[in-house]
Amino acid sequence: MDHKKTFYVTTPIYYASGNIHIGHTYCNVCADTIARYKRMMGYDVRFMTGSDEHGEKIQKKALDAGLSPKEYVDRIAASFQEVWKAMNISYDYYVRTTDDSHVACVQKVFTELLKKGDIYLGKYEGWYCTPCESFFTDSQVGEEHLCPDCHRPVHWESEDSYFLNVKKFVPDLMEFYDKHPSFCRKDKLNEMINTFIKPGLDDLCITRTSFDWGVPIAENPKHIVYVWIDALLNYVSALGYETADESLMRKYWGEETEIVQLAGRDINRFHTIYWPILLMALGLRQPDRILVHGLLLTKSGVKLSKSLGNAPSPYPLIERYGVDSLRYYMVREMQFGEDGAFTPMQFVDRLNADLANNYGNLVNRTLSMVNRYFEGRIPSYRKDVSERTRVMMERAKELVDEYVSRMNEFDITGGTGSAMELLGLGSKYFDDMAPWNLSKEGKTELLEETLYSACELIRIGSILLSPVMPEKTKEALDQENVPEELRTFESIAETGRLAGISLRPLAPLFPRLKKEEEIQYLTKLIDGE
Numbered sequence: 001m002d003h004k005k006t007f008y009v010t011t012p013i014y015y016a017s018g019n020i021h022i023g024h025t026y027c028n029v030c031a032d033t034i035a036r037y038k039r040m041m042g043y044d045v046r047f048m049t050g051s052d053e054h055g056e057k058i059q060k061k062a063l064d065a066g067l068s069p070k071e072y073v074d075r076i077a078a079s080f081q082e083v084w085k086a087m088n089i090s091y092d093y094y095v096r097t098t099d100d101s102h103v104a105c106v107q108k109v110f111t112e113l114l115k116k117g118d119i120y121l122g123k124y125e126g127w128y129c130t131p132c133e134s135f136f137t138d139s140q141v142g143e144e145h146l147c148p149d150c151h152r153p154v155h156w157e158s159e160d161s162y163f164l165n166v167k168k169f170v171p172d173l174m175e176f177y178d179k180h181p182s183f184c185r186k187d188k189l190n191e192m193i194n195t196f197i198k199p200g201l202d203d204l205c206i207t208r209t210s211f212d213w214g215v216p217i218a219e220n221p222k223h224i225v226y227v228w229i230d231a232l233l234n235y236v237s238a239l240g241y242e243t244a245d246e247s248l249m250r251k252y253w254g255e256e257t258e259i260v261q262l263a264g265r266d267i268n269r270f271h272t273i274y275w276p277i278l279l280m281a282l283g284l285r286q287p288d289r290i291l292v293h294g295l296l297l298t299k300s301g302v303k304l305s306k307s308l309g310n311a312p313s314p315y316p317l318i319e320r321y322g323v324d325s326l327r328y329y330m331v332r333e334m335q336f337g338e339d340g341a342f343t344p345m346q347f348v349d350r351l352n353a354d355l356a357n358n359y360g361n362l363v364n365r366t367l368s369m370v371n372r373y374f375e376g377r378i379p380s381y382r383k384d385v386s387e388r389t390r391v392m393m394e395r396a397k398e399l400v401d402e403y404v405s406r407m408n409e410f411d412i413t414g415g416t417g418s419a420m421e422l423l424g425l426g427s428k429y430f431d432d433m434a435p436w437n438l439s440k441e442g443k444t445e446l447l448e449e450t451l452y453s454a455c456e457l458i459r460i461g462s463i464l465l466s467p468v469m470p471e472k473t474k475e476a477l478d479q480e481n482v483p484e485e486l487r488t489f490e491s492i493a494e495t496g497r498l499a500g501i502s503l504r505p506l507a508p509l510f511p512r513l514k515k516e517e518e519i520q521y522l523t524k525l526i527d528g529e
């Protein structure tokens with residue numbers, strides 16, 4: 001029997017309306033870091049991402065491209081999967097809202113809620129923003145009639161529509177928030193309560209008749225399901241909800257599972273208001289957490305966005321700097337939960353300081369000296385180490401604990417920071433001990449102890465950083481020739497087992513970037529000059 005704890009993590013499903021840019025990759029990199037961390041901690045993880053393939057905007061794009069909507073989204077979904085492969089995103093399942101099983105799930109949910117009376121037929125009128133696929137009220141669009149999200153003009157639309165009985169669930173929703181303080185960060189949730197719930201939440205219009213690229217409802221096929229309701233249901237349709245085989249649903253949406261869902265702050269409203277309401281209406285449990293993350297902005301504070309056309313593709317960055325450097329930058333430089341500017345200077349500085357000068361340099365210096373002084377074999381280890389080594393290893397242990405407590409709280413920025421601090425501790429220790437002098441002075445025991453301890457720190461730091469940089473940490477562990485059983489999280493405590501290991505050939509892990517040159521390159525890339 002499987003006694004592992006289960007963990008389900010999702011990203012929003014990406015609109016299949018154009019290319020993925022670096023802003024989009026942020027969410028998947030964070031989710032992937034979390035998924036890899038949980039796997040490392042022994043959880044049975046299911047990590048899900050996918051594409052959101054219906055809606056008027058996509059239908060129009062397909063028409064412009066001279067393709068049927070399905071042909072269009074097939075191409076886009078394939079291109080998304082290419083990007084995720086290049087970014088090393090280790091998802092277990094990729095959901096598409098055009099999948100038959102998803103479509104059937106949406107239709108069944110609709111029928112069920114219609115029968116229960118939580119969906120009813122009415123008339124919808126309001127200001128509609130086509131690019132955002134959202135209706136807004138008079139006060140939201142103001143006198144200028146501009147979309148409050150993207151600031152483009154909205155137009156008046158009126159149609160027969162089905163509504164979700166949102167109002168009915170508001171008291172339960174508020175009670176749920178109160179009882180589950182870790183569901184969503186307080187400030188992010190308060191923003192939703194103050195902006196949307198307190199002024200009075202209207203029932204949500206959940207069908208459209210003005211276009212047909214969507215899931216038609218069985219009861220009245222000229223209506224298609226509003227793209228957001230269609231999209232939100234992916235989180236359970238991907239587990240087989242409302243299909244013949246609901247075993248994954250029972251397992252990963254069951255009470256025992258820790259469920260964590262990421263969403264950018266621009267789509268917080270859908271994830272912390274409408275999604276819980278939909279789950280309540282269906283009698284399903286709630287996720288444990290909605291992790292609302294910030295957005296990557298340009299240096300002038302504008303969101304990097306597909307529709308604004310100011311965001312570069314991740315490919316040139318992956319090619320030039322390596323995927324792990326890009327992943328590291330995103331997780332470490334952006335405080336998870338806050339917005340952050342993607343600026344060339346910070347990018348180059350961060351990569352040079354943390355990766356080239358700290359991590360890469362420690363690996364290179366340590367292993368080169370093992371080659372030089374001990375013919376490429378990690379020296380032996382004694383338990384009665386010097387005071388300096390003992391104090392350093394004590395601090396390293398504290399940093400491992402700090403890493404775990406931060407990562408468990410999904411503070412991936414802080415956790416990654418603790419791991420990097422541990423490697424910084426190693427670098428400082430290395431400088432303080434000055435093994436080159438120990439060799440000159442013939443202090444062999446201390447030299448052995450120093451290089452052994454530095455190898456141990458490289459091993460530990462690489463394990464801790466493996467969720468964010470799976471490839472580079474593997475390279476470091478490969479160069480040190482660490483056996484598989486000493487690459488697990490539990491093995492961190494097993495110090496002393498590296499003695500006698502023969503190193504593999506060395507190669508620098510991260511090049512030191514030439515600042516001016518790279519800043520120029522990146523500025524051009526981001527500004528698209």
Ligand code: ME8
Pocket residue numbers: 011012013014015016022023024026027052231232233234262263264265266267294295296297303304305
């Ligand atoms: O919103 N920085 O899809 P999407 C950080 N289909 N994250 C960003 C970003 C930026 N500059 N730009 C976009 C959708 N994102 C819906 C989701 S889920 C039921 C349906 C993030 O392709 C954005 O916040 O517009 C979101 O989390 C994800 O990319 C997908 O955005």
